[in-house]
Amino acid sequence: MREIQTPQSAQVPVEDPPLIIAGRSFQNRFFLGTGKFKNKSDLTESIIASGSQLVTVALRRIDLERHPENILEHIPKDVILMVNTSGARNASEAVRIARLARESGCGSWIKIEVINDTKYLLPDNYETIKATEILAKEDFVVLPYMYPDLYVARELVKAGAATVMPLGSLIGSNQGLKAKEFIKILIEEIDLPIVVDAGLGSPSQAAEAMEMGADAVLANTAVATARHPALLAKSFSLAVVAGRLAYLSKMSSQKDFAEASSPLTGFLFDPTIPSNAGRESGELHHDHPS
Amino acid sequence: MRIILNGQEKECADAVSLKNIIEQFCKDSRCVVAEVNGTVVKSPQWAQKILSAGDTVELVNFVGGG
Numbered sequence: 001m002r003e004i005q006t007p008q009s010a011q012v013p014v015e016d017p018p019l020i021i022a023g024r025s026f027q028n029r030f031f032l033g034t035g036k037f038k039n040k041s042d043l044t045e046s047i048i049a050s051g052s053q054l055v056t057v058a059l060r061r062i063d064l065e066r067h068p069e070n071i072l073e074h075i076p077k078d079v080i081l082m083v084n085t086s087g088a089r090n091a092s093e094a095v096r097i098a099r100l101a102r103e104s105g106c107g108s109w110i111k112i113e114v115i116n117d118t119k120y121l122l123p124d125n126y127e128t129i130k131a132t133e134i135l136a137k138e139d140f141v142v143l144p145y146m147y148p149d150l151y152v153a154r155e156l157v158k159a160g161a162a163t164v165m166p167l168g169s170l171i172g173s174n175q176g177l178k179a180k181e182f183i184k185i186l187i188e189e190i191d192l193p194i195v196v197d198a199g200l201g202s203p204s205q206a207a208e209a210m211e212m213g214a215d216a217v218l219a220n221t222a223v224a225t226a227r228h229p230a231l232l233a234k235s236f237s238l239a240v241v242a243g244r245l246a247y248l249s250k251m252s253s254q255k256d257f258a259e260a261s262s263p264l265t266g267f268l269f270d271p272t273i274p275s276n277a278g279r280e281s282g283e284l285h286h287d288h289p290s
Numbered sequence: 291m292r293i294i295l296n297g298q299e300k301e302c303a304d305a306v307s308l309k310n311i312i313e314q315f316c317k318d319s320r321c322v323v324a325e326v327n328g329t330v331v332k333s334p335q336w337a338q339k340i341l342s343a344g345d346t347v348e349l350v351n352f353v354g355g356g
Binding site for chain 1 (some may be wrong): 350
């Protein structure tokens with residue numbers, strides 16, 4: 001198989017300090033979830049291909065019949081493990097999972113995920129605030145997954161969250177940035193890193209999140225369910241870099257009308273004189289600037 | 291005696307230790323977290339933790355998750 005090469009181009013000087021969360025420095029702004037991978041080698045290859053410095057895992061009852069293998073053996077040792085509280089239906093269950101996770105010796109990074117709805121899997125923002133407050137006081141590094149609501153985000157800041165993680169769209173839906181306008185408000189108003197989590201189905205959607213100023217993105221389903229997960233993991237990672245550079249470039253905004261990209265002076269033809277003669281005779285005309 | 295292990299009733303020897311139970315059910319105990327009656331028991335204490343009839347034991351470990 002041929003190694004995929006990214007285009008070689010000159011370095012452009014850019015001032016972009018690394019993302020800092022709870023004192024940890026992240027050169028790579030793409031975080032990867034570890035669920036749904038068909039096999040463990042896909043998982044390991046995807047983490048390595050993406051260069052992700054942070055991955056999420058979940059905590060579950062051991063299956064007494066199957067003697068399950070230890071997923072941690074398939075995650076590179078230099079990657080930060082963040083345990084999610086999936087399965088928690090309220091704050092107290094999330095707190096219990098977080099405490100169990102810390103006892104395992106895997107650190108104190110916790111993604112609060114409190115879900116009480118089985119159809120849309122929407123996070124319960126209010127229980128999430130409660131869990132964040134309790135765990136932050138216990139010195140956990142708390143990254144709450146939330147529905148993008150400014151008032152809730154402000155409460156999460158007060159509760160001691162390390163970041164705010166708004167959903168892009170429904171978990172596992174690949175719908176992209178359905179909540180874009182509300183995430184933008186959080187980016188504007190909240191002084192914590194904003195990590196867009198859930199629903200990102202393609203690298204272009206991750207790039208879009210980064211272009212508008214998100215500090216990082218987290219994806220899982222899209223990568224894990226691709227036919228070639230490591231390839232998509234790499235692609236997400238590159239898209240996140242592309243989006244970040246675009247954000248730093250301070251792009252101009254969208255316009256409602258066309259704006260010529262070529263000069264509007266020095267035409268071979270005088271644009272003030274309408275000419276139909278050539279058209280009638282079948283000559284090629286360039287009436288419109290491109 | 292009977293204990294409740296991960297939500298299932300299990301028959302086990304009297305005065306069995308938590309360590310014995312974990313070794314019986316977990317191939318790799320390095321990343322197992324154990325809770326007895328809602329309280330976490332750290333791995334250095336597993337051998338000393340003797341179970342009683344009716345105890346509720348939860349054994350959890352890490353799986354893939356987003």
